[in-house]
Amino acid sequence: MAVAETGAPIPEPPHPALQILRMLWRDKFAFAATLFLLVVIFCAIFGPMLFEDVATRQNLRGRNAAPFDFSKDWSFWLGGDALGRPLLARIIVAAQNTITVAAGAVACSLAIGTALGLVAGYTSRGLSQVIMRLADVIMSFPSLLLAVIVLYMLEPSVGNLIIVLAITRIPVYLRTSRAEVLEVRERMFVQAAQVMGASTGRIVFRHILPVVFPTLITIATLDFAVVMLAESSLSFLGIGIQPPEITWGLMVSQGRPYLTSAWWLSFWPGLAIILTTLSLNLLSNWMRTALDPVQRWRLETRRES
Amino acid sequence: MAAPLLEIRDLSVDFHTAQGNLHAVRNVSWHLDRGETLAILGESGSGKSVSASAIMNLIDCPPGRIASGEILFEGRDLLKMSGEERRRINGKRIAMIFQDPLSHLNPVYTVGFQIAEMMTAHGLPKAEARARTLELLERVGIPDFRTRIDAYPHQFSGGQRQRLMIAMALALKPDILIADEPTTALDVTVQAQILALLEELQNETGMGLLLITHDLGVVAEVADRVVVMNSGQIVETGSAAEVYRSPHHPYTKKLIAAVPGTGAMADPLKTGVEVLLDVKGFSKHYGDFVALDGATLSVLSGETVAIVGESGSGKSTLARALLRLTEPTSGEACFGGRDLVTIPPKELFALRREIQMVFQDPSQSLNPRMTVFEIVAEAFAIHPEILPRAQWKDRVCELLEQVGLDASHMRRYPHQFSGGQRQRIAIARALALQPKLIICDEAVSALDVSIQAQVIALLRSLQDALGLSYLFIAHDLPLVRDFAHRVVVMQGGRIVEQGPVARIFDAPREAYTRNLIAASLSPDPEIQAARRAGRRLHAEAGR
Structure with a gap:
């Protein structure tokens, strides 16, 4: 049943930025998630600059210091690690590497995977077959093994880590976007564009991509967590980020031997990972609704309880 | 006089939507007797299907809510019964067939299994159910029914699938058959056959037939009485002939006047x-x-x-x-x-x-993520030689007004328009290229x-x-x-x-053209009655 058959008068929309803010405010979870992500991004950009010294200074009296001891310096409020370094400061500093690796890998695999998926979905069978079999090769090869081999040969740096993680995640986007393109290209409005003489580029970017994109964004946010954890397991194996550089994943694995005596070593960085992924999920949920004109009214009208 | 087989009294159903409470039907009352065909006639959104859904307990609650009224089946109120009791009535005493038989048949089971399941679910032994299934398939006119009983739904044509649905509905000899737009998806010649089959079956079993339709021709062909609905309310009730001959309500008058096929035919264009x-x-x-x-x-x-x-x-x-x-x-x-x-x-x-094209379904031929302005102006984006960008807006306004839409609505999205308005947008898009x-x-x-x-x-x-x-x-x-x-x-x-x-x-x-013309239904019940009589005579003469 069409929702707005009655054709109630719709007022001229306000400024787009204001409209987005208003829609964000309607969804309180998404609003909180946005605030948290802004804090994380701020830490990632300015954290190392401000707290590099605090985070690396050892304080042997603060070894495995318990959290919530507010008599100490603020940086020890979440406790200290095995070498007596303040956890809070380290989490803030580690945000940079973590977010760079995760965002870089997700963005690269999203861009490359989607592009290849669009090509595979909209061109000749031959090219599509080549791309799909390549994806099969990547998928059937254990991703961690691939990462180990590549990183063993290359230098384990942030840049290389991004490349390796991106390659292993490409098939996910590729397969999803291709499947969706195959469905959307048969829709009537694509044919209508063809009848008007629209070029292939126009059909793909103007008509197909906007329909496919929300699905891919949702996958990307879920992938964010997967990539963060993959990075930590590589770091754990000693071929990822190398100490004294730190990431949240590395902090989790460094705290593992002390889990029984000092849980907070792994807990806080783990919580940071969880909260970041959760926020991204909430935000992507909101975005899917906000980007869809058919669903957008849910965020524009006041919710009835 | 005995109580009617099925009676609906003062039924109101509401739906909670974002735009507030929607009254799908308001204070609707009608009744159906044994052996009678009642048609509920209405356009999309008139609420014609809602009362049938209420009878079959198919309304999702929430968002739906039955605000008032009672549904009396043999004098007992269905709405006061337990879910268990209603399940015993559904399918066995009251059966339903739908518009699109393909989506209501499970593609992974054979049709024989699905029809028999209807009976085994209500406690018939398997062997008996299978024998009865064969009987039913023969009755609804499936050719080679002995082998086709083990075929899958996709191996049948649209008309045959509707016959299968009818067989399934009739499996337990129900007292009432509800048919929701049973022939809308079918070709005219097939439609005529299905309607004839329904009528025959009704004469045999004496069941009450409730037919929900938007088509005056179908009403004229089969209905004894008709209930006309508009925006959730009954505007007119009466015998089919009466309503067609002397409609009282302005809506009914408008509906009958809008039926095509009565005006003058166009002359061919002059030569040269x-x-x-x-x-x-x-x-x-x-x-x-x-x-x-x-x-x-x-x-x-x-x-x-x-x-x-x-x-x-x-x-x-x-x-x-x-x-x-x-x-x-x-x-x-x-x-x-x-x-x-x-x-x-x-x-x-x-x-x-x-050369431009206007497609069948405007809700699919307009990109749901583009505004009306973007949809119409895309023509200029693709063919930039038509119009400089500065004039796009004025031209889109002009085109929208030309097809009878409000130009101030061009920032809206397609889903905010009704079906007819959407088709006007599609026409404006086609016209944009001149x-x-x-x-x-x-x-x-x-x-x-x-x-x-x-x-x-x-x-x-x-x-x-x-x-x-x-x-x-x-x-x-x-x-x-x-x-x-x-x-x-x-x-x-x-x-x-x-x-x-x-x-x-x-x-x-050509004989094919004659068949096609003969099979298309006239909205006039008397003409249809005459045609039916003619067909019957013809059939008997041929025997």
Whole structure:
């Protein structure tokens, strides 16, 4: 049943930025998630600059210091690690590497995977077959093994880590976007564009991509967590980020031997990972609704309880 | 007098939506007797299906809520019964068939299993159920029923699937059969057969038949009484003949007046008019299957040529091949002196401007993520030589007003419009390129009758104002009779007959055309009764 058959008068929309803010405010979870992500991004950009010294200074009296001891310096409020370094400061500093690796890998695999998926979905069978079999090769090869081999040969740096993680995640986007393109290209409005003489580029970017994109964004946010954890397991194996550089994943694995005596070593960085992924999920949920004109009214009208 | 078999008293159903409480039906009352056919007539959104859903306990609560009323079946209120009791009645005493039989049959089970399941679910032993299934398949007229019982739904045609649904519904000899738009998805000749079958079965079993439809022709063919609904309320009740002859409510009057097929037929265009499109020997093969076989026809400038035929007759294939959405296997199509089939891509791009298409379902042919302005202005973005960017907005306003829409609505999205309005947007988009020929593929068949009439009137006025030609593909003969100058009849990929509209309708030469015309239903119950009697006589004489 069409929702707005009655054709109630719709007022001229306000400024787009204001409209987005208003829609964000309607969804309180998404609003909180946005605030948290802004804090994380701020830490990632300015954290190392401000707290590099605090985070690396050892304080042997603060070894495995318990959290919530507010008599100490603020940086020890979440406790200290095995070498007596303040956890809070380290989490803030580690945000940079973590977010760079995760965002870089997700963005690269999203861009490359989607592009290849669009090509595979909209061109000749031959090219599509080549791309799909390549994806099969990547998928059937254990991703961690691939990462180990590549990183063993290359230098384990942030840049290389991004490349390796991106390659292993490409098939996910590729397969999803291709499947969706195959469905959307048969829709009537694509044919209508063809009848008007629209070029292939126009059909793909103007008509197909906007329909496919929300699905891919949702996958990307879920992938964010997967990539963060993959990075930590590589770091754990000693071929990822190398100490004294730190990431949240590395902090989790460094705290593992002390889990029984000092849980907070792994807990806080783990919580940071969880909260970041959760926020991204909430935000992507909101975005899917906000980007869809058919669903957008849910965020524009006041919710009835 | 005994209580009626089924009676609905003062039923109101609400739905919670974002726009607040929607009253789907308000204070609706009607009754159905044994052996009687009651038709509920209404357009989309009139709430005609809601009361039937309430009877079958199919309303989702929430968002739906039965606000008031009672549904009395043999004197007992269904709404006060437990879920268990209602399940015992559903299917066994009250059965239902739906519009689209394919989506209501499970594709992974054989039809025999699904019909038998209906009976085993209500406690019949397996062997008995299978025997009864064979009986039913024979009764509803499935050929080779002994082997076909183990076939899957996709192996049957649309009409046969509806027969299967009927067999399933009748398996337990229900007292009431509810048919929700049972023939809307079917071809006219098949529709006539299904309606005849329903009538026969009713005479045999004496069940009450509740028919929900938007089609006055169906009402005239089978209904004893009719309930006319508009926006959730009953506006008129009476016998079918009475309501057609002397409607009281203005809505009913409007509905009856909007039925096509009663106006004067158009004269053919005068000779000496330029030939716009000349198609010769057009064919399309899919492997061994011949979808289109040597179609030859022409369209004059300013003329409306209708292509009629049943599903699978190749009429849409012809349209798609003309637009090069699929490549024709052989043949030529001259448009303005150039052959559409062999034209180089660059010239084809220029030619796209001159041939446009309006699709069947406007809710699918408009991109849901683009505003109306973006949809219409895309034509200028693709063909920038038409108009400088600065004038796009003014031109879009002009086009929207030309098709009867409010130009201030151009920032809205397609889902914010009704079906008829959406089709107007699609027409505005086609007009933006200033075409000479518009191909309408079932362009109005998804719309309500009264909206249909408005869109046809719009197309006609645009033809007068802009000198457009139409290639109008349709399955609805009365509509074609009112609108076309010439008619092309297709069957199984071939053109069987073509000529001026008056000649085709008044003196059809081919048996297929005659069948097609005879099968299309008149909204007048008396005419239908006379036709039925004639058919019966014919059948008996043949025996």
